[in-house]
Amino acid sequence: MNTTSHPAPGELVFRDAAEPDVPALADLVESAYRGDSSRTGWTSEADILEGQRTDHAGVRAVITAPGSVLVVVERDGTLVACCQLEHRGEAAYFGMFAVRPGLQGGGLGRVVLAEAERRAKEEWGVREMQMKVISVRDDLIAWYERRGYRRTGRMTPFPYGDERFGLPQRDDLRFELLLKDI
Template sequence: METIRQLQIRRATTADVPAVVALVESAYRGESSRAGWTTEADLLEGQRTDPDAVAGMVGAEDGRVLLFERDGALVACCHVQRREGYAYFGMFSVRPDRQGGGIGRAVLAEAERLARQEWTAPELHMTVLVQRPELLSWYERRGYRRTGQRYPFPYGDPRFGLPKRTDLEFELLIKAL
């Protein structure tokens, strides 16, 4: 099992945008994503993100895109954004061939540490597709509470993917820090 001590953590720059987009796409979409357990390939096709969206996150003053590297290779990333009264966690991706070894737990722990210690956020929020019960359970085991508050998937906006189902929606999860 890998730990945070074995990973180098740094803030993404605009030069990292193509690598971040490639990592996110590989973790969630297409056949390559099926090597891991976070795939959304049965729910969505098309893109998960794009260079413009990632560049916007990288350049934003209210957040950080964190990169996790091992031996110089990008293995994981996430986006943490400071919001009014809480922090938001998203774009969480681990290389499919590295999933299940503890990297995800380390990424989540670092995002929580950043939000709690550097921003003094009382809570970390995220949204997860309700059609992903195994992912919801993973977050619950790490102290996240399902709120029952749901948001519709942005159907008709190909920037977020091309749905294979008509019932997709997100649920808000919250963890007190």
């Protein structure tokens, strides 16, 4: 967490999201995963899912849930990334991770993930980070594996029929649990 009141130009500032951030955060998550704008980056799900990734209600739910925080990452006052941290006993859940598409591939995601792990460990004393990734996202899973996450083979069904999670373009989508000791 940045504690200076005036960050240096180009410095990343991490802070907890608040209600006024909801529209911009929903737009960021959508731009990173859905539609043509997401194709600028490499995390796009546009080929496997259409429709929305989240909405204002979904972002608001993460911000207001007990034991949950949505971390806003800004550079020079501009929203560049975000991620969810949820305290789950001995573990923290990592989700709603988004980096502005034009900034993907430059190391920003790696910095945000490392800060999330540091924060979960120091503030909550957790020993493990957990996340769920769509199992057919091989490039994304490989990226997490390079950062110390391991596949568990533990799958949960994709919520077919619930348009809040998108409109699947294939019938083999599942979530796989990834873990990392921190």
